[in-house]
Amino acid sequence: MVTLTLLGALDTVELGTLNRLFELRGQRSPTAPIIIVTIDEDSFHELNLPWPFPRALHGKLLDVISSGRPLVIGVDLLFPEPSPRGPHDDAELGAAVARAGNVVLGAARADTVEYIGNRAVEKAASTMPLPVIRRGAAAVAPINMYPDIDAHLRRAPSHVVLGETREMAFDWVLHRLAAAHGLTVSPRPSVDEIIINFRGGPRTFPWVPYHRVVGGEVRPETFRDAIVLIGPTSVVLHDVFPTPFASTGTMSGVEIHANVIDTLVRGDRIRPVPRAVSLVGMAIAALGAAGLAARLRVARAFVAVALVWVALAAGTVAAFIVVHVWFQAIGITLALVLGYGATVVDNYVREQRERRRLSQFFSPDVLNEIVRHRADVSLGSRRRMVTVLFSDIRGFTSISEKVEPEQVAEMLREYLTEMTEVVFRHGGTVDKYIGDCIMALYNAPFEDADHAAKAILTGLEFQERTLAVSARWEAKLGVQIRNGVGINTGEAVVGTMGSRQRLEYTAIGDTVNLAARLESLTKDYGTGIIVSEATAEAVRGRFFTRELGEVSVKGKALPVKIFAVLPSDIRKYPRATLTTAATLVAVDGGRTCVVRTCDVGQGGVSVTGLPDDWPAGLALEIRCDGATLPRTLAAQGTIIWRRGDAAGIAFTTVEPDGEPVIAEYVSGHKPR
Incomplete structure (x- = not known):
């Protein structure tokens, strides 16, 4: 697990859980006064102009917006080449930028690959606005953001290298200028990048279509004290990207910039738990799950681990929503599963080995009880x-x-x-x-x-x-x-x-x-x-x-x-038949009878010819003698069963020399 985490093998799955966290949290209202002027499908239809639009038209747009006295205007468009409509087109846009005085123009890092011999060499390059356009701008800043391994945009860099210099990124410049013009903002974080706290899917921030502004349908006061962003939202301009709100589809670049700015203004960037903390959490989870599995039965341990996971999941969601902390729980979850699973397997192997060892001593039922209550059995x-x-x-x-x-x-x-x-x-x-x-x-x-x-x-x-x-x-x-x-x-x-x-x-x-x-x-x-x-x-x-x-x-x-x-039934045990009669005397009443046959066994005698009125349970004195016995056998017994005149009499007491008589007699005759 640690190796997988260090190698980044779990990153894609962890990023997927971040998407789920945003979706669970749902949409939030923006904090910053951001308005997006959108170059959308309706604007293409209403203006009936090919892309790119005339730069003079962009200048007119800036004049309308700036007359409303916004805090700052950010233009998420690139102007690296002269306008096909001539220098005057560029000049009109440059003049409008200068008149506004608070416009931030976008630039971009565009790395290229050159081949020297058979070797590829990467060179950093930048795409800057034309000098005539950028001369009057409040700032020129890079608009670059880089997707994660799953192609989703989640992070915004604080600086981007343009050429030989490291420049502050577009959104961070807008944040700084808005603060300079009186907007209350959170302190700028001292980090190289932030994870964007997206407010929601597309159209979370207010949209004003481009064509309505230049057409005079929107009053300039709409933009008062606002951070105005101008950029394309039409999919035909290919400036759309997947974001954590995956169920809402892609989001335009200008809307992503709006989310970055709002995150900076509010100061609620998503803070990932440091990797070292995650590794410690994995170790604790694995050891804890292993400990539960070792001390509890499988089902109880499973429930306990499941409850730990539920608590982990609930804590992860709560931390994300309440304090904007991204606890990367996949590694912890896998550590729980592996710690529990490995211990269960190890316990099973040990249990089977112990079962094999103990099976020679204990019955299966007792053995099952020992295994089931191993904590209670000493x-x-x-x-x-x-x-x-x-x-x-x-x-x-x-x-x-x-x-x-x-x-x-x-x-x-x-x-x-x-x-x-x-x-x-x-x-x-x-x-x-x-x-x-x-x-x-x-x-x-x-x-x-x-x-x-x-x-x-x-x-x-x-x-x-x-x-x-x-x-x-x-x-x-x-x-x-x-x-x-x-x-x-x-x-x-x-x-x-x-x-x-x-x-x-x-x-x-x-x-x-x-x-x-x-x-x-x-x-x-x-x-x-x-x-x-x-x-x-x-x-x-x-x-x-x-x-x-x-x-x-x-x-x-x-x-x-x-x-x-x-024995309760002396007929089951070795005995031999006498050729002489046996005398029986009832202890209660002194009645006497001589039976016809008498089988002598280890536990008693079986007789026939017993009187009908001698019931089971009657105590008797028994005397057997004759040529077939080595000596006279004297004993006391109790009738333990009757069937007709047949009965079984179990010895209760045998005279001191009677045991050898029985043993000698029975062993000398073939048992029946």
Whole structure:
């Protein structure tokens, strides 16, 4: 942006905005008493004379005007060559100029190119009125003005080089003489050029047609104390130029001179903001837009930048209209756009990179929340209450020894993919994978009051999904997959940890260690899910649990109570059918029945032959014995479903030696 500005690449666009500013401001009434005597189409028609008109006729025009006692008369015509009508024609005009005494004649700089050998050399030349005409003039001044790059006339020079001398420009001389004759004017600005504060389009200043003045239709008093300008307005004389009031078409040169004089008299030239200030403004705009885009979400940042732009546009218009300052806002606008756009793109690239990094830890929904509320989410290390889940495949080492490494990798990929989907579905965060082990966190990074329950739901679904994965791989390779889940709730230090080269979002502390220990106990107790007392208390009444007893854990002075989580439907889990009956005793009332069949599973038993009046929710004592069991199994349970005389009974308590009985029996029979 800075380079484009310094090279002037934005100048054309900036000039176009200046046109819009004039059009937004609209027409303003002139201040100076300026009257334009126009050589227009009507004058050509009424006088029926070819151009150029007789110079004696111009002299008559000057006599009429000067008799009205104007402040000064400016003639926007050139008389560099003798009149084709003879010397007397020039003499009559010269005499009229002298009689008036306050006429400023126009001159022009006309550069020429001469060739010296094969080189072009530019030479400054001037077009001056004939001596006989200019001898009695109050002044002779150059009428030159130079268009901008888009061919519009907007600027008026204070001086023009004529020949070897630097002469004050036509409009500035008229301003000086009008002041000398009593007109109150603003001080002449000490600049090389001004940007004209155009009052409006064509005919903003009063016009008096040439033919009406020389025809006696206009009283001389019309011109009293006025600045009178004489010049062509007819398009056939080709003295018309584009101006900032582009919608009004072109404007004659003499009208442009009127606008210059009025600008000088009133002292309200358009002042462009210095380029250095514009460059500073661009830098501030770019940095400000970048800062907004970096701190706000895309839509909010866009609205904020848009509001800044609206304020900039409103300020630009107000500054132009009120204090006549031209704030070149295109560069600032582009700086806003580029600062915002570049930061949005950079944020997007960073966000996608961060998404890819975090997607291995967080579910898509959680990841979207992290991105959406990145200012409110702390991934830094801090202590917080979490529920930690560990799960791994039982006997994975022996499976790896039986199967080719490529098949192990494929099986593990499928298994971990399924388990990760389960974690994400229940709002968990995957902390890490350790071989076949998966560690997940709940209540991090976002607060979730139900984190313990969601971890247990994850563990229960792990059990279901593992059976489905196992069935597929048993069909392929003849291997079964079982997993264990350990869950603990407590405080841990959670956040991004690691080295400068590699960071991970993880949790550390005794809570994590205990969860890992509980997972390792699932094999010993022959149950799928073991939770700590803290987790069991957090979900009391919401899941079927049974106390397994107390265990000693390294680093803990006191034994820790542990609980098994029972599935809501024990039919989904591994079980085996007894060949002997099981005895059930209803705790409430002491009723006893012997069921016909009994499937023993990790979480309970499925039976047939249950009395019709034993409802779901009834607490029972269970005793299973016979040749098919290695030892007698004694437990307590609750009826969790009934269908006809069939029922599912979840274990609530198993006698101390019962867990090994269940594990040994179930593992020794093919699951159903």
